Amino acid sequence: MRADILDSAARLFAAHGFRGTSLQDIASDVGCSKASLLYHFTNKDAILSELFAPVGQEFETLLERLAPLSGEEAVRAAVAGVVDMSLRFRSQVKILLLDVDTMLDHPDLPCVDDVTESLVDALVGRVPEQEPRVAGWMALLGIFLTTARGVSIPDETMRSELTSGAFRTLGLSS
Amino acid sequence: MRADILDSAARLFAAHGFRGTSLQDIASDVGCSKASLLYHFTNKDAILSELFAPVGQEFETLLERLAPLSGEEAVRAAVAGVVDMSLRFRSQVKILLLDVDTMLDHPDLPCVDDVTESLVDALVGRVPEQEPRVAGWMALLGIFLTTARGVSIPDETMRSELTSGAFRTLGLSS
DNA sequence: ACAATAACTGACCGATCGGACAGATCTGTC
DNA sequence: GACAGATCTGTCCGATCGGTCAGTTATTGT
DSSP states (O other): OHHHHHHHHHHHHHHHOSTTOOHHHHHHHHTSOHHHHHHHSSSHHHHHHHHHHHHHHHHHHHHHHHTTOOHHHHHHHHHHHHHHHHHHTHHHHHHHHHOHHHHHTOTTSSOHHHHHHHHHHHHHTTGGGSOHHHHHHHHHHHHHHHHHHOOOOSOHHHHHHHHHHHHHHTTOOO | OHHHHHHHHHHHHHHHOSTTOOHHHHHHHHTSOHHHHHHHSSSHHHHHHHHHHHHHHHHHHHHHHHTTOOHHHHHHHHHHHHHHHHHHTHHHHHHHHHOHHHHHTOTTSSOHHHHHHHHHHHHHTTGGGSOHHHHHHHHHHHHHHHHHHOOOOSOHHHHHHHHHHHHHHTTOOO
């Protein structure tokens, strides 16, 4: 029953957002009463937390694997990890990307923002040191991550480096 | 005054989402009453619509510029356009990416989903025809766009092509 | 058979939401 | 000063939200 609730919640949260999904919506999808949800979970937030527990653990693992790496090897591992997780935790990634403000309002969740910021740092923080092709990958990935996750780019210099890096790799004149 | 409301709304929507921002929140930020907002705009949705009008126009323009192009040239133009718009319409892009379900619930808005889907088609739909490097760019961009925008990838074959394309370009064994 | 516990539910509550509306205030014209 | 139209606001409303709680039903252990 808990699994049914989590399944429905994952699907509905991914489709309509956390705020856009009411407890009644989940209950109707599962086929039980709203009160029954709150018997199995202390509140709405608890459903979200439990949904993200395994994702948080995998994020931590990914960061640990990334820590000792550097250069192109780090980028390859990071991108591979992100792509892999994107495909395996599709619902959760959707919720993460599409409902950022919800995540910000729930600091008790696996600390997604810190993790993402670390990931972004690990990628874009080294742009100037890398060869153009690697820098380009970092840049585009960084732009998408920062745009999608709302993580601010440290300063204007960094931002222009990101942009020109992406353009350079694409063979475009900025 | 309309401009003040749009400014506040853009900032708050981007920070807390559309559903996460109440009319009272906007009114407090602007420094007027909630009823005053509804004098200038017929309802909450109208504020969002007006916020996205220029973005929708630029999206259309981008698609028109993309239409006659093909191959690597199309990819370059598409990526450049997306990056450019991401940087110029930062608040709106945040809202778009972070509040997709809101957009889905407002089909009267500049048809963001159709536009995005066209963009994704224009990129990932041609993956098999392209040389590996171009295909890789398409693939990663496609993965991020599809993940971020919730546009479904047509079939399993296409999905595996996207993934392997990205991995191949990155020099990873899948 | 029966008690104990787990699972579930209908009815209810306070808070908040988007929105409606009548009336107050401001601004410019004659 | 008188008037008109634009702008703004306080107050109210129905709907919906997350959550509580007393009480019912199903399951299990003995």
